[in-house]
Amino acid sequence: MEALTRDTVAEACSREQFFDELVRKSYRQSFSLACRLTGNVAEAQDLVQESYVRAYRFFSRYDDSLPFTSWLYRIMANVNIDRARRRSRLKTMSLDQAGADGATSWDLPDSERGTENAIFDRALDGPLQSGLMSLNHQFRTAVLLADVECLGYEEIAEIMGTSVGTVRSRIHRGRRHLRNYLMRHHAAAYGSMANEL
Amino acid sequence: MNCKQIRQTLPAFVDGELGGRDMILTRRHLEDCAACAKEEACVRTLKGMLAELPTCEPPEGFEVRLMQAVKVRRGQDSTRSLIGFRILTGLVAASALLTFAALAVLHRRADPNVGGRDSMIDFEIERDQAYIEGSDGMRGRPVVVPTSYAHP
Numbered sequence A: 001m002e003a004l005t006r007d008t009v010a011e012a013c014s015r016e017q018f019f020d021e022l023v024r025k026s027y028r029q030s031f032s033l034a035c036r037l038t039g040n041v042a043e044a045q046d047l048v049q050e051s052y053v054r055a056y057r058f059f060s061r062y063d064d065s066l067p068f069t070s071w072l073y074r075i076m077a078n079v080n081i082d083r084a085r086r087r088s089r090l091k092t093m094s095l096d097q098a099g100a101d102g103a104t105s106w107d108l109p110d111s112e113r114g115t116e117n118a119i120f121d122r123a124l125d126g127p128l129q130s131g132l133m134s135l136n137h138q139f140r141t142a143v144l145l146a147d148v149e150c151l152g153y154e155e156i157a158e159i160m161g162t163s164v165g166t167v168r169s170r171i172h173r174g175r176r177h178l179r180n181y182l183m184r185h186h187a188a189a190y191g192s193m194a195n196e197l
Numbered sequence B: 001m002n003c004k005q006i007r008q009t010l011p012a013f014v015d016g017e018l019g020g021r022d023m024i025l026t027r028r029h030l031e032d033c034a035a036c037a038k039e040e041a042c043v044r045t046l047k048g049m050l051a052e053l054p055t056c057e058p059p060e061g062f063e064v065r066l067m068q069a070v071k072v073r074r075g076q077d078s079t080r081s082l083i084g085f086r087i088l089t090g091l092v093a094a095s096a097l098l099t100f101a102a103l104a105v106l107h108r109r110a111d112p113n114v115g116g117r118d119s120m121i122d123f124e125i126e127r128d129q130a131y132i133e134g135s136d137g138m139r140g141r142p143v144v145v146p147t148s149y150a151h152p
Helices: A015-038 A041-057 A068-089 A111-122 A127-134 A137-148 A153-160 A164-185 A187-194 B003-014 B020-032 B034-051 B062-110 B117-132
Strands: none
Touching: A015 A041, A015 A068, A015 A137, A015 B062, A041 A068, A041 B062, A068 A137, A068 A153, A127 A137, A127 A164, A137 A153, A137 A164, A137 B034, A153 A164, A164 A187, A164 B003, A164 B034, B003 B020, B003 B034, B020 B034
């Protein structure tokens, strides 16, 4: 895939136009990665949107001689971790707790309205995606960047803000966990991967 | 290299990230060791399956919503910049006024002639009286008579 740099956006005049052009050229690829990272279309949309807004905010720090997607993925990885932390801080309550005193009620979303997302979510069904979701954020990000985005270890290390050695370890352990998951939960289809596990 | 060491270098070998001596030794080991060769095949299979995952296409209208979100952010930045510019302009104007006022006060203190017509006349009368009474410190020396002295 062609790396997005300033040279590839010759028609862009101002910095803002340049940014808009980069968004238009990269959002599909970013969205796909976000889907794999979150395993959910609605969350992927929020993740992509938040990442681009943050990218715009810090666009003055972007070195336009380097690929835009690498810089964006770094932001996206951080936003994804921030969002996971925020989610873990949210208190969960049982639906049974509502209305017990007759004063509280829940405004539940209409399940029919999510039909569009449900269609897209089906693309994220499947043993591989379930296996990816069973990995922690660091392993999942490293494996996806290496095997889906086909990036080199140095670029992944730059994106994840860590060393090449750590990236190598995360990819190795991530793949091993993924294989274990597939073996355990989908033995019929992935039994041939049982070697040395 | 033994099998345990090979298992450590295998991911980098499969990803094409291994070079030099390690790469040659790993390749040679894989030619001779069936178990490690099978492990390599498994890693390559998994890597291939991940690479073939279908691309997730964004829902209709997502691009518009995304560009809108960026535009909103841009608008917020412009508003902040405008407010910042106005505050800065106000501060510059206020400091200029204060500087001007301070300079005016200092100038007034330093210049004895600044004080109006009355103080000028008082000064000239006092000087003339001193001349008449002979207590003028300049007595015996050429005195430059002020032009105002000649006029009524």
